[in-house]
Amino acid sequence: MISQLVSAFGAVIAGVFLCALYYWLSDKLLQLVFPVRDGDGDVRVASRNLARRASVRPWLFLGPALLLLGIYLVYPVVATFILSFYDRSGTTFVGGANYAWAINDAQFRQAIFNNILWLAVVPAACTFFGLVIAVMTDRIWWGNIAKSLIFMPMAISFVGASVIWKFIYEYKGGKETQIGLLNAIVQFFGGDPQVWISMPFWNNFFLMAILIWIQTGFAMVILSAALRGIPEETVEAAVIDGANGWQIFWKIMVPQIWGTIAVVWTTITILVLKVFDIVLTMTNGQWNTMVLANLMFDWMFRGGGDSGRSAVIALVIMAAVTPIMIWNIRQANRQSEGH
Amino acid sequence: MAGVVLKDIRKAYGQVKVLHGIDLDVAEGEFVVFVGPSGCGKSTLLRMIAGLETITGGEMSIDGKVVNDVPPSRRGIAMVFQSYALYPHMSVYDNMAFGLRIAHQSKSEVDRRVRAAADILQLTPYLDRLPKALSGGQRQRVAIGRAICRDPKVFLFDEPLSNLDAALRVATRIEIARLKEQMPETTMIYVTHDQVEAMTLADRIVVLSAGRVEQVGPPLELYEHPTNLFVARFIGSPAMNIIPGTIARSGEETSVSFADGRSVSVPIATTDARSGDVVSLGVRPEDLALAQGEDYLFEGPVSIVEALGEVTLLYVEGPSGTEPVTAKLPGSVGVRKNDTVRLHADPAKLHLFDASGKAFSKRR
Numbered sequence: 201m202i203s204q205l206v207s208a209f210g211a212v213i214a215g216v217f218l219c220a221l222y223y224w225l226s227d228k229l230l231q232l233v234f235p236v237r238d239g240d241g242d243v244r245v246a247s248r249n250l251a252r253r254a255s256v257r258p259w260l261f262l263g264p265a266l267l268l269l270g271i272y273l274v275y276p277v278v279a280t281f282i283l284s285f286y287d288r289s290g291t292t293f294v295g296g297a298n299y300a301w302a303i304n305d306a307q308f309r310q311a312i313f314n315n316i317l318w319l320a321v322v323p324a325a326c327t328f329f330g331l332v333i334a335v336m337t338d339r340i341w342w343g344n345i346a347k348s349l350i351f352m353p354m355a356i357s358f359v360g361a362s363v364i365w366k367f368i369y370e371y372k373g374g375k376e377t378q379i380g381l382l383n384a385i386v387q388f389f390g391g392d393p394q395v396w397i398s399m400p401f402w403n404n405f406f407l408m409a410i411l412i413w414i415q416t417g418f419a420m421v422i423l424s425a426a427l428r429g430i431p432e433e434t435v436e437a438a439v440i441d442g443a444n445g446w447q448i449f450w451k452i453m454v455p456q457i458w459g460t461i462a463v464v465w466t467t468i469t470i471l472v473l474k475v476f477d478i479v480l481t482m483t484n485g486q487w488n489t490m491v492l493a494n495l496m497f498d499w500m501f502r503g504g505g506d507s508g509r510s511a512v513i514a515l516v517i518m519a520a521v522t523p524i525m526i527w528n529i530r531q532a533n534r535q536s537e538g539h
Numbered sequence: 540m541a542g543v544v545l546k547d548i549r550k551a552y553g554q555v556k557v558l559h560g561i562d563l564d565v566a567e568g569e570f571v572v573f574v575g576p577s578g579c580g581k582s583t584l585l586r587m588i589a590g591l592e593t594i595t596g597g598e599m600s601i602d603g604k605v606v607n608d609v610p611p612s613r614r615g616i617a618m619v620f621q622s623y624a625l626y627p628h629m630s631v632y633d634n635m636a637f638g639l640r641i642a643h644q645s646k647s648e649v650d651r652r653v654r655a656a657a658d659i660l661q662l663t664p665y666l667d668r669l670p671k672a673l674s675g676g677q678r679q680r681v682a683i684g685r686a687i688c689r690d691p692k693v694f695l696f697d698e699p700l701s702n703l704d705a706a707l708r709v710a711t712r713i714e715i716a717r718l719k720e721q722m723p724e725t726t727m728i729y730v731t732h733d734q735v736e737a738m739t740l741a742d743r744i745v746v747l748s749a750g751r752v753e754q755v756g757p758p759l760e761l762y763e764h765p766t767n768l769f770v771a772r773f774i775g776s777p778a779m780n781i782i783p784g785t786i787a788r789s790g791e792e793t794s795v796s797f798a799d800g801r802s803v804s805v806p807i808a809t810t811d812a813r814s815g816d817v818v819s820l821g822v823r824p825e826d827l828a829l830a831q832g833e834d835y836l837f838e839g840p841v842s843i844v845e846a847l848g849e850v851t852l853l854y855v856e857g858p859s860g861t862e863p864v865t866a867k868l869p870g871s872v873g874v875r876k877n878d879t880v881r882l883h884a885d886p887a888k889l890h891l892f893d894a895s896g897k898a899f900s901k902r903r
Contacts, residue, residue: 433624436591441638441689442612451637455628 226260277518284511288504298508308513311490315520317404318411318475318491323468325412327461330419334427335449337420347424351417358414358477365410366482369396398487407489410478415471419464426460427453459535466528473521492517542567542602543588543693543726549596550583550750557583558750560597568723573730574737575747575773582697584747585730589618589695602692612638617686618695621702623678625670631657631681632666635688656687659721660714676707683718694722696729700736716740734774738762746770768896771821777852779890780827780864782820782837789814793891793899798858803836805889807899818899821890824852824867827882829874835881837864846871855880 234249234256287294302308333350337343353361370380371393378384383393397403430453438452454461476493483489485498492513500510543565550558558580565571573581586592588599590611599606606614625634632653639649657663660680670678679699686694699715700708716739719727731737737744738758746753746761746769754761754770765771765779772778787802788794789809795818796802805820822836830836837855842863845852853866853874866882874880891899 431622431624433620433622434626437618437620437624437626437685438637439591440589440611440616440618441685442641443637447641452626455626458628 222264223261227257230256230260280511280514283507284515286508288506288508290507294508298512301509302512302516307490307495310488311485311492311495311513312516314404314489314491315473315475318408318472319469321405322408322411322415322472323465325408326415326419326468327423327465329412329416330421330464331423331454331461333416333420334424335453338424338427347420350420353414354417356414358410359481361410361414362478362481365413369406369482371395397483397489400488403483403487403489407478407482410482411472411475415468419468422460422464423457426457430456459531463528463532463535466524466531469524470521470528473517473524542569543728544600545584545588545597546599547597548584548587548594548599550580550587550592551595556750558587558595561752563745563752563755565726565728567726570719570727570729570740570742571745572737572741572743573728573745573747574732574734575753577732578749579747580750581730581732581747585618585695585697585728588614588693588728589616590614591618612641615692616695617689617691617693618697619679619682619686619699621698623670623682623702625678625681625685627670630667630669631662631673631684634670634681635685638685638689652688652690653684656684659687659718660684675703676711679703679711680714683715687718692726694725694727696727696731698731699729700731700733712736712739734776738774744774746773748773764898764901765821765890766898768819768821768892768898771890771892771898775823775825777824777865777867779821779823781862781892782822782857782864783861784818784820786813786816786818795820795891798861803889804886805891806886807889807891807901809891809899813893817894819892819896821892822884822888824865826884826888827864827866828868828884829866829872830881830883835883837882838879839864840877840879841874842876844874844876853880855882 230253234252236246236249283290284298285293285295333346337346340346356364367379368381369383370378371383372378372380378387378393380393380396382396387393396406399406434452434456435448438448443451474493475491476497479485479489479491479494480497485491485494496510496513496517499506499513543563545561545563548558548561548563549556561584563571573584575581583592587594588601590606590609594607601614601616626637629637635653635656636649639652644652653666654663657666660683662677662680662684665673665677665681670681673681679702682699696715700711703711715729719725719740729736729740741758743755744758744761745755748769753773754766756764758774761770761774765774768781772781782797784795784797784802786793786809787796789811791806791808793805793807793809793813794802795805803820827836837857839855839857841853842856843852843854845854848871849869851868851870851872851874853868853872854863855866856863864882866880890901893899
C-alpha cells in the first residue's frame with residue numbers, strides 16, 4: 201500500500217518534471233537554432249529570428265500532445281471503422297453484414313430505445329433541477345451549504361454512486377426486514393416492497409436517477425455562475441414593470457442565460473450518450489436496461505468477443521456524439537467571447 | 540396631489556446607518572434633483588422611493604398614500620437606470636411593451652402606447668432592433684421610453700447620463716428638459732453627482748451629504764445663499780474659495796481680520812457675542828477681479844494660469860498652509876505664472892460661515 205502510494209506520487213512528480221524539462225530544453229534548442237545576440241548582431245537578423253521563434257514555438261510545445269492524440273484518438277477511430285467491415289476475429293472481410301445485423305438485432309434496438317429515453321430525461325432533468333436549485337440557493341443564507349451538498353456527488357465515481365444507490369433500491373425477499381431506503385419508505389406507507397431494478401421500462405428511470413443525482417451539481421454550479429452574471433438592474437426594472445417572481449425567472453432571467461443552459465444541456469447529453477458504468481454496475485443490461493456503450497462492451501469482451509459488431513456499435517455512438525460535441529464547443533466558444 | 544412626501548425617512552444596513560432622517564416634500568409636477576458626493580445616500584433614497592430598497596424608518600407617501608409596504612409596480616413610478624437596464628434579449632418594442640403586457644393591457648393599447656412613446660423619442664425606426672445594436676444614447680432613450688409607457692405619476696432617474704460621452708450628455712440633458720415640459724403633471728426625481736445637470740434641470744435641488752439633507756432650494760438660491768460651507772463648496776465650479784479669519788468687529792457690517800493683519804468689511808450682520816470668533820470668508824472664483832489700487836481682498840503669487848479662452852483661471856498662493864485661491868476672470872488676462880496679483884470682490888458677494896460651517900444669513 202505504502203509503496204504503491206510512493207510510486208504513484210513519484211510518477212506524478214516525475215511526469216511534471218519531465219514535462220517542464222521538455223519545455224525548457226526545446227526552448228533552449230530553439231534559441232540555439234535562431235540566435236539573437238545582444239548589441240553586436242544585425243538587428244534585422246535578430247528580429248527575423250525572434251519572429252521565427254514565435255512561429256515555431258507553439259508547434260514545438262504542442263508537438264507531444266498532438267502526437268499522442270494522433271496515436272490514441274485518430275488511429276483508433278480509423279481502425280474501428282475498418283474493423284466494422286470484418287468478422288468477429290477481425291480477419292475476414294464481411295462487407296456490411298455487421299451493419300445489417302445491428303439493424304435487425306432486438307437487443308441493439310432495445311439499446312437505441314433506452315439511449316433515446318436517457319437522452320430525453322437526464323439532460324432535461326439535470327438542467328431543470330440545476331437551474332431551480334441555483335435560483336433558490338441564491339436567496340437563502342444556507343444556500344452555499346446546500347450547494348456544496350448537492351455538488352458533492354460530482355466527486356463520486358459512477359461505480360461508487362451505483363453502489364450507494366444499490367442500497368436505496370435493495371430488496372429483501374420473504375419476511376426479512378427491508379434495508380433498501382426506497383422499500384423502507386414504501387413499507388412505511390403501507391405498500392408492498394418491489395424489486396425495483398428488475399421492473400422493465402421503469403427500471404430505466406431508476407438508473408437515470410443516479411446520473412441525475414450526480415450531474416445536477418454540475419448544472420447547478422455552471423448555471424449559478426451564469427445567473428450571477430445577469431445585471432441586477434434588469435431584474436429590478438422588471439420588478440418595477442410589475443413582473444412577479446415566476447415571470448422574472450422565465451421572461452427575464454432564463455432568456456439571458458439561454459446560451460449557458462444550452463452548453464450545460466449538450467454537455468450532459470454527450471455524457472448520457474456514453475453512459476456505461478451505472479448500467480454495468482446496477483443491472484449489466486438485464487431486464488431491458490441495455491444501453492449502447494454497454495452493448496458494445498458486451499460484444500467486445502464477453503462470449504469470446506466480436507470486434508466487428510462491437511465496432512459498429514462504437515461508430516453509432518460516435519456518430520451520435522460528434523454533431524452535439526461540435527455544436528457544444530461552438531456554443532461554449534461563443535459564450536466565452538461574450539455573446 | 541401626485542407629490543412625494545418623505546417624513547423622517549431612515550435607512551440602515553444592520554448597524555450601518557446610511558440615511559439619518561430625511562424630510563422632503565416634493566410637489567406634483569415638480570422636477571427635483573438629488574445631488575451630492577458619491578456615497579451620500581442619494582441613490583439609496585431614490586431606490587427607496589422606487590421600492591427597490593426597504594424603508595428602515597419613517598413614512599413615505601406618493602400621491603397622498605403611504606407606500607412604505609406597497610410593491611414598486613403599484614407605486615405609480617417608473618425608473619430610468621444608470622446602466623439603462625434594458626432587457627438584452629428583447630427588441631426595443633418588446634422592452635417598452637413588457638410592463639404593459641405584464642399588466643394585461645390589450646394588444647391595441649400596448650401598440651398605441653409603445654408607438655406614442657417611440658414617436659416622442661424618435662425611436663420608431665429602431666423598434667425591431669435589439670439593445671446591443673443601439674448606441675448608448677439610443678439605449679438611454681429606450682430606457683426613458685420604457686418609463687414613459689408606464690405612464691407614471693412619478694419619474695425616477697438614477698444618474699441617467701453618466702454612461703454617455705460629453706456631447707451626448709448635453710443633448711440628452713436638453714431632451715430630458717423638453718420631456719419634462721411635455722409632461723407638466725409628472726413629478727420627476729433625478730439623482731446626479733453632476734452639478735451642471737442639477738442646476739439646469741431642477742426646479743429645486745436637494746443637496747445631500749453623508750445621509751443628511753444639507754439644503755433644499757431652487758438652483759440659484761443654493762448658489763447665492765448657501766446655508767452652510769458644504770453646499771457653498773459643492774455648488775459652483777470651481778468651488779468657492781474659503782479664507783480663514785476672525786471677527787474683529789461685529790454689528791450691521793462685520794469686519795473680518797486675516798492672518799496677515801489686514802481686514803475687510805462684509806455687509807453681513809453679526810451679534811457682539813460673536814466678536815473674536817473664528818470664521819470662514821467665502822468668495823466665488825467668478826466674483827473675484829484683479830484689483831488696481833490698495834483696496835483688495837487677497838494678494839499672492841500666481842502658481843498656475845489656465846487660459847481657456849472664454850475665461851482664465853488663476854491659482855493664487857496665499858500664506859503657507861492655506862489653500863490657493865482660485866479666480867475665474869473673463870476672457871484672457873495678461874498675467875503670467877509667478878506674477879503677484881491682488882484680487883478684490885464686491886463685498887455684497889462675500890459669504891461668511893461660523894466655525895461649525897453654518898452661514899451667517901445675508902440680507903436678501
